[in-house]
Amino acid sequence: xxxxxxxxxxxxxxxxxxxxxxxxxxxxxxxxxxxxxxxxxxxxxxxxxxxxxxxxxxxxxxxxxxxxxxxxxxxxxxxxxxxxxxxxxxxxxxxxxxxxxxxxxxxxxxxxxxxxxxxxxxxxxxxxxxxxxxxxxxxxxxxxxxxxxxxxxxxxxxxxxxxxxxxxxxxxxxxxxxxxxxxxxxxxxxxxxxxxxxxxxxxxxxxxxxxxxxxxxxxxxxxxxxxxxxxxxxxxxxxxxxxxxxxxxxxxxxxxxxxx
Numbered sequence: 134x135x136x137x138x139x140x141x142x143x144x145x146x147x148x149x150x151x152x153x154x155x156x157x158x159x160x161x162x163x164x165x166x167x168x169x170x171x172x173x174x175x176x177x178x179x180x181x182x183x184x185x186x187x188x189x190x191x192x193x194x195x196x197x198x199x200x201x202x203x204x205x206x207x208x209x210x211x212x213x214x215x216x217x218x219x220x221x222x223x224x225x226x227x228x229x230x231x232x233x234x235x236x237x238x239x240x241x242x243x244x245x246x247x248x249x250x251x252x253x254x255x256x257x258x259x260x261x262x263x264x265x266x267x268x269x270x271x272x273x274x275x276x277x278x279x280x281x282x283x284x285x286x287x288x289x290x291x292x293x294x295x296x297x298x299x300x301x302x303x304x305x306x307x308x309x310x311x312x313x314x315x316x317x318x319x320x321x322x323x324x325x326x327x328x329x330x331x332x333x334x335x336x337x338x339x340x341x342x343x344x345x346x347x348x349x350x351x352x353x354x355x356x357x358x359x360x361x362x363x364x365x366x367x368x369x370x371x372x373x374x375x376x377x378x379x380x381x382x383x384x385x386x387x388x389x390x391x392x393x
Contacts, residue, residue: 134326137185139163139215140192144281144288145229145321149189152322161185163192170211177218187225187329190215193259208258209265216269226266227274227329232314232339232373234260234277241312242374245335263335272333277375279314279339281321282353282388290318295350295361304362307347310370315349316340317388324380337377340385344392352391 136153140146141162150160161183168179170192180188193208212228219226233256234249235241249260266273283290298305316338328336341349350363386392 134187135159135161135183135185137161137163137180137183137188139188139190139211140229143191144283144290145278145318145325146189146191148283148318148322149191149325153326156326165192170207170214173214173218176214177222180218180222180224185224187227188215188219189227189229189325189329191229193229193255208255209262212262213265213269216266216273220270220272225274225329226270226272227276227325228262228266229325230259230263230275230277230335231256232277232279232337232375234263235373237369237371241314241372242376243337244376245337267334274328274331274333275335276325276328277335277337278321279316279341279373279375281318282315282349282385283318291315291349292353292357295353295363299361304364305350306366307345307350307363308366308369308371309345309347310367311346312341312344312372312374313346313349314339314341314373314375315385316382317385320383320388324382328380331379336380337375338380338382339375339377340382340388341374342384342386344385348392349385349389352385352389355391356389 138146138150141150153160168175234251236250239250251257251260263275281290286296287293295305347365354361354363
């Protein structure tokens with residue numbers, strides 16, 4: 134298999150590239166310095182020259198401080214153009230979305246029939262991008278991802294979040310009333326290639342069956358040598374879990390023995 138990967142230097146993209154290469158596949162990262170995402174002609178030439186079997190579109194801007202016309206273009210317009218381009222060229226297209234397409238006022242667990250309702254920020258852009266991608270390319274695969282749990286204390290993953298909170302505040306306030314959508318990074322990168330060959334439409338990746346953020350944080354703390362001071366709180370009150378029986382995601386319990 135030959136794959137183009139956008140966001141190849143990101144938390145998920147870097148691990149996906151390594152996984153694909155380990156499996157013997159040819160991986161071509163998308164370098165935005167060489168192939169600008171606001172130039173359709175350049176994008177088409179690049180994809181035609183590479184002639185991939187699949188495009189994994191993981192690239193996005195997620196930080197509110199970066200919201201601008203460029204941020205909107207990265208999260209919405211780029212996905213739209215790639216969906217049309219891959220449809221035209223007959224290339225499989227997988228677009229990574231997020232559980233944040235559901236607003237904080239919506240209550241999970243969410244299923245494929247749940248209606249996304251995010252009305253601002255990153256989740257809103259992703260919600261509209263999902264709709265646009267499937268309109269542009271009905272054969273696209275849209276995969277909603279939960280919060281990634283990696284092993285490194287840097288990057289965009291739960292361990293890095295806990296590390297940063299501890300560094301800034303000397304403690305980690307973890308809500309007993311928040312049930313986050315989350316999945317181990319190693320499982321995400323293993324499942325994404327399979328989902329690129331699954332049926333078109335929306336899939337959801339979430340390994341959290343029933344645990345609060347407080348319980349997950351305690352289990353991660355035990356796994357990482359107890360270096361964080363985890364304290365229970367009651368805020369926020371959120372249930373962001375997603376359910377998709379078609380996707381065999383290992384339970385968090387298999388990866389985090391400290392969970393009860």
